[in-house]
Amino acid sequence: MAVYTHLGAEELTALIAQYDVGELVSAKGIAEGVSNSNWLIETTGSDSASSDGRGARFILTMYERRIELSDLPFFLGLLDHLSERDCPVPRTIHDLEGAAYRLLDGKAIALIEYLPGVSVDHPTPGQARAVGEALAQMHAASQDFGQTRANGLDIEGSRRMLAECGTPALASIDPALPKSLEIAARLSEDWPQDLPRAICHTDLFPDNVLMLGDQVTGMIDFYFACEDAMAYDLAVTHAAWCFDRTGEQFSQDIGAALIEGYESLRKLEPRERECLPILAQGACMRFIASRAEDWIETPADALVTRKDPMDFVRRLSFYGKAGSSAFAPSR
Amino acid sequence: MAVYTHLGAEELTALIAQYDVGELVSAKGIAEGVSNSNWLIETTGSDSASSDGRGARFILTMYERRIELSDLPFFLGLLDHLSERDCPVPRTIHDLEGAAYRLLDGKAIALIEYLPGVSVDHPTPGQARAVGEALAQMHAASQDFGQTRANGLDIEGSRRMLAECGTPALASIDPALPKSLEIAARLSEDWPQDLPRAICHTDLFPDNVLMLGDQVTGMIDFYFACEDAMAYDLAVTHAAWCFDRTGEQFSQDIGAALIEGYESLRKLEPRERECLPILAQGACMRFIASRAEDWIETPADALVTRKDPMDFVRRLSFYGKAGSSAFAPSR
Numbered sequence: 001m002a003v004y005t006h007l008g009a010e011e012l013t014a015l016i017a018q019y020d021v022g023e024l025v026s027a028k029g030i031a032e033g034v035s036n037s038n039w040l041i042e043t044t045g046s047d048s049a050s051s052d053g054r055g056a057r058f059i060l061t062m063y064e065r066r067i068e069l070s071d072l073p074f075f076l077g078l079l080d081h082l083s084e085r086d087c088p089v090p091r092t093i094h095d096l097e098g099a100a101y102r103l104l105d106g107k108a109i110a111l112i113e114y115l116p117g118v119s120v121d122h123p124t125p126g127q128a129r130a131v132g133e134a135l136a137q138m139h140a141a142s143q144d145f146g147q148t149r150a151n152g153l154d155i156e157g158s159r160r161m162l163a164e165c166g167t168p169a170l171a172s173i174d175p176a177l178p179k180s181l182e183i184a185a186r187l188s189e190d191w192p193q194d195l196p197r198a199i200c201h202t203d204l205f206p207d208n209v210l211m212l213g214d215q216v217t218g219m220i221d222f223y224f225a226c227e228d229a230m231a232y233d234l235a236v237t238h239a240a241w242c243f244d245r246t247g248e249q250f251s252q253d254i255g256a257a258l259i260e261g262y263e264s265l266r267k268l269e270p271r272e273r274e275c276l277p278i279l280a281q282g283a284c285m286r287f288i289a290s291r292a293e294d295w296i297e298t299p300a301d302a303l304v305t306r307k308d309p310m311d312f313v314r315r316l317s318f319y320g321k322a323g324s325s326a327f328a329p330s331r
Numbered sequence: 332m333a334v335y336t337h338l339g340a341e342e343l344t345a346l347i348a349q350y351d352v353g354e355l356v357s358a359k360g361i362a363e364g365v366s367n368s369n370w371l372i373e374t375t376g377s378d379s380a381s382s383d384g385r386g387a388r389f390i391l392t393m394y395e396r397r398i399e400l401s402d403l404p405f406f407l408g409l410l411d412h413l414s415e416r417d418c419p420v421p422r423t424i425h426d427l428e429g430a431a432y433r434l435l436d437g438k439a440i441a442l443i444e445y446l447p448g449v450s451v452d453h454p455t456p457g458q459a460r461a462v463g464e465a466l467a468q469m470h471a472a473s474q475d476f477g478q479t480r481a482n483g484l485d486i487e488g489s490r491r492m493l494a495e496c497g498t499p500a501l502a503s504i505d506p507a508l509p510k511s512l513e514i515a516a517r518l519s520e521d522w523p524q525d526l527p528r529a530i531c532h533t534d535l536f537p538d539n540v541l542m543l544g545d546q547v548t549g550m551i552d553f554y555f556a557c558e559d560a561m562a563y564d565l566a567v568t569h570a571a572w573c574f575d576r577t578g579e580q581f582s583q584d585i586g587a588a589l590i591e592g593y594e595s596l597r598k599l600e601p602r603e604r605e606c607l608p609i610l611a612q613g614a615c616m617r618f619i620a621s622r623a624e625d626w627i628e629t630p631a632d633a634l635v636t637r638k639d640p641m642d643f644v645r646r647l648s649f650y651g652k653a654g655s656s657a658f659a660p661s662r
Contacts, residue, residue, distance in 0.1 A: 008452025009542065025447045025543065028371055031360035040359055040371060042447065116356045116373065121339030211340065212356065299630075 004037045004064045005107070012041070012060075015104060018095045019111055020046050021056055030059075035066040035223065040114065057114035058093060062107050067223055069108055074149045075222055076100040076110055078142070078199060083113070085141035088134055088216050090115050117210025117217035125257035125330075126214040128241055132261025134216040135204060135237055139230045140266060142199035151202065151226040155191045155282045158289040159184035165289075169296050174310050177292065183316065184285050191282065192229070192275045200233035201225055202286075205240040231272035234262055235279035236286070238327070239315050247314030250322075256330035276327045277319055284316035335368045335395045336438070343372070343391075346435060349426045350442055351377050352387055361390075366397040366554065371445065388445035389424060393438050398554055400439055405480045406553055407431040407441055409473070409530060414444070416472035419465055419547050421446050448541025448548030456588035456661075457545040459572055463592025465547040466535060466568055470561045471597060473530035482533065482557040486522050486613045489620040490515035496620075500627050505641050508623065514647065515616050522613065523560070523606045531564035532556055533617075536571040562603035565593055566610035567617075569658070570646050578645030581653075587661035607658045608650055615647035 007015075007027070016024045022044035030038045038061050045056040063072070076092045077100070083091035090113035092100045101110040120127055151157070162170070162181050170177040201208070203224040210218035242255040262268070291309035298306050319326055338346075338358070347355045353375035361369045369392050376387040394403070407423045408431070414422035421444035423431045432441040451458055482488070493501070493512050501508040532539070534555040541549035573586040593599070622640035629637050650657055 006452075009449035010452055012449060024449060026541075027449050028359070029362035030371070031362050040361070118340035118343060118355060118358050121337075121341055210357075 037062040059112040062109045072101050074147050081145050082141050087138050087141050088218050115218035117212050119207045125253050128254045128257040129261035130214050130216045132258040136262045136265035139198040149226045151228045153286045155188045158285045159188050161289040165292050180288050195229035198230045200228045204237045232279045236283040239283045247311045253330045277323050280319040284312045287312040368393040390443040393440045403432050405478050412476050413472050418469050418472050419549050446549035448543050450538045456584050459585045459588040460592035461545050461547045463589040467593045467596035470529040480557045482559045484617050486519045489616045490519050492620040496623050511619050518613050526560035529561045531559045535568045563610045567614040570614045578642045584661045608654050611650040615643045618643040
């Protein structure tokens with residue numbers, strides 16, 4: 001949650017002049033994204049587009065870390081593809097030469113549609129149902145995307161990342177953490193390879209969903225999107241939405257509404273349903289691994305809040321014990 | 332530059348309902364302010380105000396550190412007072428009960444008018460002139476404000492703050508820094524006490540001024556505002572606008588334009604003009620002191636950029652050598 005780069009009026013004005021969006025009116029660095037700097041930009045609006053003189057707003061994203069330049073055409077093309085198919089996803093604003101991204105001081109930047117909505121902290125079943133539906137819509141709309149990207153944080157990638165942290169470092173975070181290494185190895189061996197696939201978000205936490213009431217107005221932050229099993233994406237979303245922050249409290253109602261919303265557009269195959277428990281454990285493992293690595297790499301007195309991997313160790317343990325009952329309809 | 336507190340959709344919706352601004356549409360944490368958390372808020376707009384259905388935008392500020400609750404009526408009342416007198420200053424949005432601020436989880440929050448404009452990095456003389464004019468306008472408009480607040484960071488306060496850092500700690504930042512202690516003592520002894528006063532901003536750096544072209548659209552961040560000599564406020568603004576970041580390059584043109592703009596609305600008295608060199612050195616001392624204290628208190632590996640006090644030691648040295656020539660008209 002930071003803005004890593006300073007951009008003054010002069011640089012922003014010159015940059016905005018490369019797009020058909022009118023003149024710069026305002027720019028505020030926004031505290032979103034951990035690997036990007038983002039600005040909320042207001043302009044006088046496009047001359048050529050159907051402008052009502054109201055001004056227009058955009059998100060300007062500067063890619064700072066972690067993101068490979070070669071992945072940008074996939075991420076930005078995906079936004080355009082999904083947006084054209086009426087998914088609640090921000091489209092990319094292309095520059096006057098038609099490019100989806102530009103380079104500024106050697107860093108890639110993109111201008112992205114601004115969408116209304118606010119992220120919820122305590123979802124209702126109605127909101128969870130809407131998120132499930134939006135996820136299924138996205139899976140369907142991605143089928144003819146034509147580009148693909150491998151999941152670098154699949155179960156084997158997560159296992160390897162945890163192993164590279166090393167047992168002593170993991171134990172220094174929490175004595176119960178190294179046990180995840182064994183579980184990761186077992187999950188990796190048993191991982192289902194035959195499930196139907198699509199482009200998946202794989203990080204659809206509440207803070208990556210904008211809502212107004214029960215309506216999903218935006219799914220954002222697609223920078224982990226990749227091809228994977230659709231049921232895995234649903235399992236990630238289940239783990240992200242159905243617990244309190246620390247993973248101690250599970251809500252059957254939210255989980256049931258999420259799956260019901262998903263199945264209102266795309267019915268799960270029996271084999272997908274059967275695999276949900278292992279997929280959900282794999283989803284937990286992915287966040288345990290990345291959080292453990294971040295924890296070890298971030299100094300304790302750095303002014304950023306480190307996310308505790310144990311929040312997902314608790315979820316992992318829950319899914320291991322609950323099995324298929326975690327995905328049963330609400331009673 | 333951070334958002335220290337998380338506010339979810341539920342809390343924000345409940346908060347916004349306490350104001351006549353319509354319903355919450357969007358909220359983005361913005362990376363502004365070092366002692367506050369700030370959000371750029373969009374709502375559907377007020378029913379009672381002259382709304383054209385376009386929605387309305389506001390800055391929501393949560394006071395996190397450094398600011399005394401007892402000072403808030405002064406700061407927020409000043410915004411309203413100046414805004415009513417057509418100064419480019421955001422007004423405070425009062426809640427349904429008429430209060431300028433509310434408490435949320437024990438922290439004070441205020442809803443503030445959103446103003447267009449962007450902060451410049453490399454001001455032109457035309458822009459500096461506009462800033463000088465806006466400063467003089469503010470000084471004139473504050474004369475009948477009726478509230479006052481002492482300057483806690485006046486020359487004696489700055490000297491004391493530096494002394495409390497201690498010579499070894501100052502020398503550890505830079506061997507040349509402890510010498511500022513002697514200069515501060517001398518400035519404090521010679522400090523003029525008889526200059527005409529007003530409510531002063533005392534922190535009007537370029538990042539606290541929003542501009543569109545040569546127009547000042549907003550002066551913001553009044554949380555150091557206090558009663559002091561008007562010429563001191565002009566000297567602060569001179570030190571803040573007329574140098575490159577590190578204080579190595581001085582621009583006579585920018586300085587001349589700033590003073591010319593100021594004098595287009597309020598002519599400096601001969602005694603004020605005479606005092607500008609010592610006032611500017613006092614202004615430098617204020618930023619040397621606060622930056623030195625922040626430097627010592629901030630761990631070197633914290634993920635925030637510490638501001639180097641030496642940037643203002645260089646300005647101090649410049650003003651000491653240049654004397655009144657630093658404030659002469661452009662040649």
